[in-house]
Amino acid sequence: MEKFERNIYLSNVELNEAKKLFFNEIKESLKFKRTEIVSVYDSLDRITAKPVFAKISSPFFNASAMDGIAVISKKTYGADERSPKRLKINEDFMYIDTGDVIKDPYDAVIMIEDVIPIDDETVEIIKAASPWQHVRPTGEDIVASEMIIPSYHKVTPVDIGAMLSGGILEIEVVRRPKVGIIPTGTEIIEPEDEIAPGKIIDSNSRMFEAMVKNYGGIPLRYKPVSDDYNLIRDKILQAIDENDIVIVNAGSSAGSEDYTSKIINEIGKLIVHGVAIKPGKPAILGNIKGKPIIGIPGYPVSAYIVFEAFVKPLMYEYQAIKETVPIRVEGVLSKRIMSSLKHLEYVRMKLGKVAGKLIATPLNRGAGVTMSLVKADGIAKIPKNVEGIEAGEVIEIELIKDIESINNTIVSIGSHDLIMDIIANMIHERYTDINLSSAHVGSLGGIMAIRRGEAHIAPIHLLDEGTGTYNIEYIKKYLKNKEVSLIKGVKRVQGLMVKKNNPKNITTIKDLTREDVVFVNRQKGSGTRILLDYKLKELNIDSSDIRGYDREMTTHMTVASAVLSETADVGLGILSSAQAMGLDFIPIGEEEYDFAIPSEFLEDEKVKKFIDILKSDDFAEKLMELGGYKIQKSGKIVRINN
Amino acid sequence: MEKFERNIYLSNVELNEAKKLFFNEIKESLKFKRTEIVSVYDSLDRITAKPVFAKISSPFFNASAMDGIAVISKKTYGADERSPKRLKINEDFMYIDTGDVIKDPYDAVIMIEDVIPIDDETVEIIKAASPWQHVRPTGEDIVASEMIIPSYHKVTPVDIGAMLSGGILEIEVVRRPKVGIIPTGTEIIEPEDEIAPGKIIDSNSRMFEAMVKNYGGIPLRYKPVSDDYNLIRDKILQAIDENDIVIVNAGSSAGSEDYTSKIINEIGKLIVHGVAIKPGKPAILGNIKGKPIIGIPGYPVSAYIVFEAFVKPLMYEYQAIKETVPIRVEGVLSKRIMSSLKHLEYVRMKLGKVAGKLIATPLNRGAGVTMSLVKADGIAKIPKNVEGIEAGEVIEIELIKDIESINNTIVSIGSHDLIMDIIANMIHERYTDINLSSAHVGSLGGIMAIRRGEAHIAPIHLLDEGTGTYNIEYIKKYLKNKEVSLIKGVKRVQGLMVKKNNPKNITTIKDLTREDVVFVNRQKGSGTRILLDYKLKELNIDSSDIRGYDREMTTHMTVASAVLSETADVGLGILSSAQAMGLDFIPIGEEEYDFAIPSEFLEDEKVKKFIDILKSDDFAEKLMELGGYKIQKSGKIVRINN
Missing domain, CATH: 2.170.190.11 (Molybdopterin biosynthesis moea protein, domain 3.)
Incomplete structure (x- = not known):
């Protein structure tokens, strides 16, 4: 593998410019709509290619x-x-x-x-x-020769009824575009195959299949192709013959496996390589035999964004469907966003309505973090040349979920625990219209979110060194100007999570200072970090004696995951996380995991249902199954600053 | 057929009450969601029955x-x-x-x-x-055991990608409800069959099929069943066994063929017969063997409304899908609505944005007028106990088309001509985002709409008796306080439309007074009516000497249709309508069909495109094909009151 084989991106073309260049190059293939005849029975959601005129009147008689x-x-x-x-x-x-x-x-x-x-x-x-x-009278509804629906109209159930009443059995519609999808990469395996280090499950091509269906096309997915110039070229040639649009996934970074742009250059015309959007910049746009070909980067979020930016408008143009303008809302940014000056950036946002204000919290920005898309309620597009946006500023967000479900969401910001997932699911099962969204920023982060009015509830487990009690002192101290209550949650066990069978024989906090032990920490402000620092003080241990004390993770599960994947020997966390990852667990103490809440929200119907869940037998049973938790007055309200 | 066999409706139950009674009766069948396992590949748009937890972390390695x-x-x-x-x-x-x-x-x-x-x-x-x-790090995107999506969640393309990355190949989803559809009625024929007087094409069941698909179900349509008690009962029993929900179409009026309610009473429980909505009041709600059965009236608009009111929420409940609240807008009513005190009435509305105001025009109210649904942009629900709403009042409308396409619509109110359909189609083909909507209220009605600010353009053909000229004098007289222009349209031939081969040998206007000749007229204020009255005056004919002078139709096509269906011998209209209906045509003169327009709208981009079409060669060619028209300075602007 030689360095000089690497590609340098041709350009950093702006999105709209790239789209214009691309559409202009392939406009001949989009000009004439390919059509087909379908039975009216099967015409739901198809796009008419011609206006439909009634053949007979309805009613046909007086x-x-x-x-x-x-x-x-x-x-x-x-x-x-x-x-x-x-x-x-x-x-x-x-x-x-x-x-x-x-x-x-x-x-x-x-x-x-x-x-x-x-x-x-x-x-x-x-x-x-x-x-x-x-x-x-004859023709009261439909008069023979009257136009029932025009060209380029999406057929509805009512249209089907009207066409049949007007004596129409078949109509000419725009053909669905066939979209060929070629996953590439020697590291790519099928979801059915055994996973191993170095292997990546091909999930993008299945996401593309579903997106193609959503936008009215017919997907044709090919089996993953290894990183071999000739194999990829042959597959592209085949796909160009068999489809109207071709997508090649991955192989579009500057990595050594990047053949797509070279192949397009060899057998067609490379129009753009590199678009000024983030994620998604390594996108490739080309034309082979008059058909559009798009090279899509491998990271799932980039893949999604490049598909939305180029393939969707292409499919719509092909079908003469007008793109609907996304619904835009204004939200108050809860966390500063730093952005690149070189790209238009797509930031996935979680939204929640708290006390009448729509609060927008940026999700993980990584191009590889699919879950940021799964969880996103909307996307903020941060223009090029904007360096950053401060917390508290109002920003525009394009919705991808409906605003009603956002308005029906309990916004939880604070400490992470598996039970938040469990409650989220129980509440949505019982009350289908209510959702619980959890952002994990640690206990103190949650307290601050309550102070700024950005959350309904903040799950916290904050040990006060002075009194040895949990949570109440922190609320008194940090939320003194607000009427705030505590909803009692659960007791849970914290402990050291170590590899199966504890190969390094770690048994106490003291072992963290051993030369051969690498620790992985939680972020400052998290309850777990406060507990650790409290214990270190108690034992008179200097944190600089602990290897890995500076490496911070934001959830129990990512700490457990670091231990499992052997980048650390030990981390502090809860039993359920250790169990989920198959780790051993050495208990070091019990703590109280409760919910801080502005007292005004206790009257909110959504919050009342949240409390009902905490009090329910189902919830108690679930905790028993998990282990490491105790119900203790769960759901009880403790008024604090009133 | 005996009078005493007729049913009397059991009740006039209010919509929400009827829904409550119905859902309460069948709640057992809705309580436990039936589920099935599907491949993640095929899970797009399915509803999860269980939360989905990741099996492996992604990435799987550092x-x-x-x-x-x-x-x-x-x-x-x-x-x-x-x-x-x-x-x-x-x-x-x-x-x-x-x-x-x-x-x-x-x-x-x-x-x-x-x-x-x-x-x-x-x-x-x-x-x-x-x-x-x-x-x-391992698990940066997805950590093993993390919840990817909750229960009762509709699977998106991104979810599919995330599940596959999390090692999930199959998921448990809510089963799609099977909906059995039984069309009944001896008069019902299949769309493929030959139409004849007394026969009605079964279009409703195909509309239902499409609606079932739209709402996530699987339709099972049975062949139409004749009006025979035993045949219908056997088919209902079969359908109840084979489906989760059963619809029986027609046979739900008080007509003598009404067996559905009797059959439900015999083999199940009749819950409601008669709901206080219009159209749709003969709806029947029942329970057979714990499964819901709905009797839906035969008129297409009633059929649509009853399906939306009962079957859709039932299907959603079955799948644990929350119904989204429809988007509501406020519009200025352009025409008085009279409503029944006894029913909640669904009035189909055409909407258009004129000079910043959303104008709402009620469409044909008939339960049999499918085209009122095809054309509707939204539905106004006029509550029970409201007698009427005056023109100019603001009313709430639930949108069924998207507001953007409504905002991109040129609103034309005035005289009817086939070329309006042709222009509508040409403009939509050239500029997919622009629509032309035409309401047919006659030329003077169009002038009044312009005066009230409810239309962009008004197609008119108004002969001034004094000057013998067209259109300009009317604009001067009726729109004197407004800056209005005229866009020149076409010259067209008016004439007498008579049956093929002119069996009554009608050759001049004078023949209308013959004892053996029945005429069908146009409504007052239409240009054609004004032309007729002008000709009668010229010839000194008393209108009371014309049989049928009082029977008024609102379009050329309905006049032609009356002649074709032999309820009249002759009507006045345009050549294209006569040709469309296969009638003979005796020309009586040429007139000018132009467009009145407030001058301010000449700057509107939509209107500019409308004018481009009038000036285009394509349009001239189309007119040649049709016959009976002449292009003459089409698209030229004549400023009048400025």
Whole structure:
């Protein structure tokens, strides 16, 4: 592997410019819409290629609009309450139901309610009928030759009904674009294969398949192709023949496996390599045999963003679908965002409505963090040339979830515990319209979020050195100007998490200072860190004697994960995390994990349901199953600053 | 057919009450969600039945986040610009690409941009590496045992990617509800069958199929069943066995074919028969063997509304999907609505934004008028106990189309002509984001709409008796306080439309007074009516001598349709309508069909495009094809009141 083989990106083209260059280059292939004939029965959500004109009128005949009798209007003239008229069956009238044909010589309908039966053959009426009253004339709904729906219209269920009533059985629609998806990379394995270090599960191509379906196309996924120039080139040539649009995934970084841009250059035209967006900058845009080809970076978030930025508009253009403008909302930024001056950056945001304000919290910015997309409620686009945005500023966010579900979300910011996932799930199962979103910033971070009015609740476990009690002293100290209560949560065991069978024989906090022991720490302000520092003080241990004291993780699970993957020997955390990762656990003490809450929110219906869950038997049972927890007055309200 | 067989509705239950009674009765069948296992690949849009927890971490190993070299951090300490350090390949460093495994003893990555190659085996660095820099730790994205998505969550493409990365191949989802659809009625034919008077094409069941698919269910449509008690009962029993929800269409009016309610009463429980909504009041709600059955009226608009009101929420409850609140907007009512005191009424509305105001025009109120749904942008729900709403009042409308496409619509109110459909289609084909909506209220109605500020343009053809000229005098007279222009449209031929081969030998206006001739008229204020009255005056004919002079239709096509269906012998109209209906045509004169427009709208981008179409060769060609039209300065602007 030689250094000089590496590519240098051709450019750092701005998004809109890149799109323009790309669409301009392939405009011939987009100009004429390819069409096909489909049965109206199967036309739901298809895009019409031609206007649809009715072949027949509906109703097809003059029909009764009522249950009643058909009459000859002339013969009813003069009838009123004082001088009723009698009519003879099959001579002056006939019984009819709604929808029946009005036949000669009848020309009007009298409702059954206005008909007085005299005998089997005679009725009496007390009001004249005007000609064509209660008759649905031919073509009342649809007149033959009338346009039912125009071109480039997405067919709805109602349209299907109208077309069939208008005598239409088949229509010409725009063909769904076929999108070929080629995963590349020698390290790529299928989800069914055994995972091993160095291997990456191909999940992007399946995400693409689903996105293609969502945007009206037909995905054709190929098996992953190894990093071999000829293999990739052959697959691209095949895919170009078999599809309307081709996507090549990965192989678009400047890494040594990057062949896509070279292949496009060889067999087609490379239009853009490198777009000024982040994540997603290594995107490649090309044209092979008049068909668009897009090289998409391998990181899942980059993959998603590049697909949305280029493949979606391409698919829409292909189908003559107008892109709907995303719904935009304004939110108060809860945490400073630093941004690059060189790129338009897409920051995934978690949103929550707290006391009438929409609070926007940036999620993990890593291009590899799929979960930031799974959890995102919206995306903020930070323009190029903006260096950063301060906490408290109002920013615009494009929604990807609906605003109603955001408004129905309990916003929890604070310490991390597995039970937050469990409560989130229990609450959503019981009350489908309510969600619980948890941001993990540590206990003190949670207290600060409450102070800034950005969270409904803050899960905390903060030991006060002076009193030896949990949580209450911190609320008194940091939230003194606010009416705040504590919702009692659970007791839980903290301990040292070590590798299975404890190979380094770690048994006490003192062992952390051993030369052969590498520790992994939690971030400052987390309850676990405060507990550790409290214990170190108690034992008179200098933190600089602990190797790894400076390496900080933000959740129990990432600490456990560091121990499991052997980048550390030991970390402090909770039993459930150790168990989840198959680690051994040495208990060092019990702590109280509760919820700080502004007292005003105790009246919030969502919060009441949260408390109901804490008090429920189901919750107690779940904790028993997990181990390491104790229910103790869970759900009880303790008023503090009131 | 005997009168005493008819049913009387059991009740006129209010919508919410009916829903409550119904859902309460069948709650057992909704309580436990039926589930199934699906491959994650096929899980798009499915609803999770259980939370999904990751089985493995992603990344599965400590991976390089950069292209560059893996180093042992300790060995880099002390490197700076003044004292660079040299590293030996395979001893102090190795080349790696993004995503490669960081293996022992390496614990950090230096970006390739910061590496100075000395020779094939040596590099120089000028900055120390801190431990684990540029390394994606195991579980950075997903930590094993972490919850990826909760229960009752609709799976997105991104979720699919995250689940596969978390080692999940299959998930448990809520089963799609199977919805059985039984069309009934002896008069019902399949769309493929030959239409004849008295026959009705079954279009509702196909609309239902599409609605079921839209709401996540699996439709099972049965062939239409004749009005036979035993046949319908057997089909219902079969459908109840084969489905989760059963719909019986038609047979729910008080007509003599109404068996559905009797059958439910016999083999299950009839809960509600008659709901206080309009259209849709004959709805039937029942329970057979614990499964919900809904009798839906036959008129297409009633059918749609009853499905939306009962079947959709039922399907959503079945799948634990929360119904999204429809988007509501406020519009200015352009036309008085009279409403029933006994029912909640659903009025279909056409919306358009004119000079910043959202104008809401009620569409045809008939339960049989499918096209009112096809054309509707939204629905206004007029509460029970409200007798009417005056023009100019602000009303709330639930959107069924997106507001953006409404904002991009040119609102035309005025005279009807086939060319309006043609222009609508040409404009939408050329500029997919622009629509033209036409309301047909006659020429004078159009002038009034312009006066009230409710339309962008008003197509008119108004002959001034004094000057013998078209349109300009009317604008001067009725719009004198407004700056208004005229966009020249087309010349078109008006004439008498008579049956094929003119069996009554009608040749002049004078023939309308013949004893054996029945005429069908246009409404007052329409240009055609004004033309007729002008001709009658010229010829000294008394309108009371014309049979049918009082029967008014609102479009050329409905007049032509009346002649075709033999409820009249002759009507006045345009050549294109006569041709569309296969009628003979006797020309009586040429008129000018132009567009009145407030001058301010001439600057509107949408209107400019409308004018471009009028001026285009494509448009001229289309008119040639149609016949009966002449282009004459089409698209030219004539300023009038300025």
